[in-house]
Amino acid sequence: MDLGISGKKALVCASSKGLGRGCAEMLAAEGVHLVLNARGAETLDATAEAIRATHGVTVTPVAADITTEEGRARVLEAAGDVDILVNNAGGPPPGSWQDWERDDFIAALDANMLTPIALIKALVPGMMARGWGRVVNITSQSVKAPIPVLGLSNAARAGLTGYVAGTSRQVAGKGVIINNLLPGIHATDRAVSLDRGVSEQEGITMDEAKTRRAATIPAGRYGTPQEFGAACAFLCSQHAGFIVGQNLLLDGGAVNATL
Numbered sequence: 001m002d003l004g005i006s007g008k009k010a011l012v013c014a015s016s017k018g019l020g021r022g023c024a025e026m027l028a029a030e031g032v033h034l035v036l037n038a039r040g041a042e043t044l045d046a047t048a049e050a051i052r053a054t055h056g057v058t059v060t061p062v063a064a065d066i067t068t069e070e071g072r073a074r075v076l077e078a079a080g081d082v083d084i085l086v087n088n089a090g091g092p093p094p095g096s097w098q099d100w101e102r103d104d105f106i107a108a109l110d111a112n113m114l115t116p117i118a119l120i121k122a123l124v125p126g127m128m129a130r131g132w133g134r135v136v137n138i139t140s141q142s143v144k145a146p147i148p149v150l151g152l153s154n155a156a157r158a159g160l161t162g163y164v165a166g167t168s169r170q171v172a173g174k175g176v177i178i179n180n181l182l183p184g185i186h187a188t189d190r191a192v193s194l195d196r197g198v199s200e201q202e203g204i205t206m207d208e209a210k211t212r213r214a215a216t217i218p219a220g221r222y223g224t225p226q227e228f229g230a231a232c233a234f235l236c237s238q239h240a241g242f243i244v245g246q247n248l249l250l251d252g253g254a255v256n257a258t259l
Helices: 018-029 041-055 069-079 102-130 148-174 189-202 206-214 225-235
Strands: 009-012 033-038 059-063 084-087 133-138 176-183 247-250
Touching: 009 018, 009 069, 018 033, 018 041, 018 084, 018 133, 018 225, 033 041, 033 069, 041 059, 059 069, 069 102, 084 102, 102 133, 102 148, 102 176, 133 148, 133 225, 148 176, 176 225, 189 206, 225 247
Parallel strands: 009 033, 009 084, 033 059, 084 133, 133 176, 176 247
Antiparallel strands: none
């Protein structure tokens, strides 16, 4: 299927590795030019070069912390007008509700709610003026089924979900489509971190922790960044113009829900 987005330009946040990179690679495969962002310059530059060499698109890496005002300003200046925005940022650390203080919640909100909102506010008006745009926010399956040890993430990402629910319906008439992708466990550094936590807490090996977690997923495995990126690319395509304000689970069936 031709997604009809060759020649478009996308800003993909937190895209040097993991799910962000998966999205960037699949967009590049469709001929989309990229502005990539991450904090670590070395890994980001290597990712940019690999995508550039493989797909022949223009790739501009911008090493900056997207969760800060200074970092966003640098990224937005380099990006200019974009047709596609993929919002992504690492999730807050796991923990217990008894231990989180106000500063912990503010940090989570800054990274996983207020940063994507700021980027939407900065870039969507231009998309509306041009009559076409796509925004995909990478959130979490936790907005459908809260994960107790990820309370900071539950709260911040649920807040973004509420914001998108209203905003997406206000801009769709101008050709700008906003949706959310809700990943479950994928084979990324985040999964390794979570498995390590279980391994250390329960005194089991990493392989045992991974096997135990995979057994809770009906698909019987972790997802891949590539299949996640393919879903992202479709939501950014010309064919997704009637999908508005939706929350698409990519979790291998882990959330046991009818709707």
